[in-house]
Amino acid sequence: MITYLRNLIFNSPNKLISYAEYIGAALYHPEFGYYMKDKQKIGRLGDFITTSNISDVYGRMMAKWFSYVCETSKLAPVFCEIGAGNGRFAKAFLQEWNESIRTPLHYFIVESSPYHRKLQAELLMPDFSFVQLESLGEIEKFEGMVFSNELFDALPVHVIEKVSGQLYEIMVGFQNNELYEQKVPLTNPAIFSFLEESNIELKEKQRIEIPLAMERMLQEISGVLTRGLVVTADYGYTNKEWMDLLRAKGSLRGYFQHQMMDDVLQNPGEMDITTHIHFDYLIQKGEQFDLEVLSKLRQDEFLLKAGILKELENHYDSNPFSEVSKRNRAIRSLIMPSGMSTYFQVIIQQKGWKLIESDVFDV
Numbered sequence: 001m002i003t004y005l006r007n008l009i010f011n012s013p014n015k016l017i018s019y020a021e022y023i024g025a026a027l028y029h030p031e032f033g034y035y036m037k038d039k040q041k042i043g044r045l046g047d048f049i050t051t052s053n054i055s056d057v058y059g060r061m062m063a064k065w066f067s068y069v070c071e072t073s074k075l076a077p078v079f080c081e082i083g084a085g086n087g088r089f090a091k092a093f094l095q096e097w098n099e100s101i102r103t104p105l106h107y108f109i110v111e112s113s114p115y116h117r118k119l120q121a122e123l124l125m126p127d128f129s130f131v132q133l134e135s136l137g138e139i140e141k142f143e144g145m146v147f148s149n150e151l152f153d154a155l156p157v158h159v160i161e162k163v164s165g166q167l168y169e170i171m172v173g174f175q176n177n178e179l180y181e182q183k184v185p186l187t188n189p190a191i192f193s194f195l196e197e198s199n200i201e202l203k204e205k206q207r208i209e210i211p212l213a214m215e216r217m218l219q220e221i222s223g224v225l226t227r228g229l230v231v232t233a234d235y236g237y238t239n240k241e242w243m244d245l246l247r248a249k250g251s252l253r254g255y256f257q258h259q260m261m262d263d264v265l266q267n268p269g270e271m272d273i274t275t276h277i278h279f280d281y282l283i284q285k286g287e288q289f290d291l292e293v294l295s296k297l298r299q300d301e302f303l304l305k306a307g308i309l310k311e312l313e314n315h316y317d318s319n320p321f322s323e324v325s326k327r328n329r330a331i332r333s334l335i336m337p338s339g340m341s342t343y344f345q346v347i348i349q350q351k352g353w354k355l356i357e358s359d360v361f362d363v
Contacts, residue, residue: 078228091123145228154272209252233344253274
């Protein structure tokens with residue numbers, strides 16, 4: 001990877017590349033990219049953990065909620081998961097569907113990583129029916145739901161900073177066999193447009209990530225959906241929250257063996273790189289592509305509205321070591337004030353509909 005990056009930098013104008021180019025290579029290079037390599041990334045033996053890997057509760061709840069939406073809103077039972085990782089969410093979803101719902105379902109997995117596609121196939125075959133695709137462009141237009149969990153936070157971002165009243169883009173260079181940062185005056189018109197559309201004005205010495213790739217992803221999602229819902233679970237900030245002094249250094253981070261790394265130029269291709277997403281921009285750009293925001297809820301609030309407490313009411317076992325008790329503890333961990341869900345937001349966008357929040361929740 002370091003040889004590839006050195007050549008990429010030396011062949012670039014001014015021998016510098018943007019952080020977006022760097023992250024794109026470090027995460028998604030077909031051979032050396034972190035997500036593309038044959039290496040465990042999720043879980044105790046990996047570098048990070050996701051909600052769906054704590055237990056199967058999250059995937060099962062999403063299956064029940066999707067079934068409710070299909071039934072009450074007459075939505076076609078087509079579910080498309082983007083970035084399915086090791087397939088744990090898909091397995092839980094499909095298990096619940098097969099066990100308690102039992103109606104026809106089309107389940108698509110869009111996954112760019114060959115390694116993750118292999119893990120998904122090993123986990124799901126031959127018990128479940130699903131279709132794997134490498135990109136959204138391979139899917140014919142459909143009616144249904146598009147779901148992603150921690151997708152947008154893994155997209156490449158540009159990085160800018162304000163110094164002495166002037167905006168600079170932080171670029172990546174290579175010298176003495178090491179990667180380094182270099183500030184250059186900001187000239188990218190797309191970044192200026194982002195700042196103007198978002199009404200963001202950086203404070204002195206503030207650094208922030210610019211998610212230009214988010215627009216392309218939203219456009220692709222809208223392009224394959226004729227009618228239905230887009231459900232995005234991720235962590236991030238509103239424009240107002242981005243301006244808090246606590247976030248003056250931005251949110252770009254690496255994760256290696258469950259340790260947070262501030263310097264993402266270390267060990268390229270060997271660790272996860274992530275940023276908090278711009279929620280207001282996600283909603284605003286979505287509307288430009290006919291994705292109208294229906295609801296924005298903290299993940300624990302979403303799960304409560306989706307009926308997760310019914311799972312506690314219907315399943316009780318006095319034995320603290322039983323599978324039922326373990327499941328109940330997992331449910332509580334998803335809705336407790338100090339739990340993982342409080343760091344996530346679930347944004348629901350609709351296309352071709354005029355629903356309100358109460359239309360999609362049985363409360």
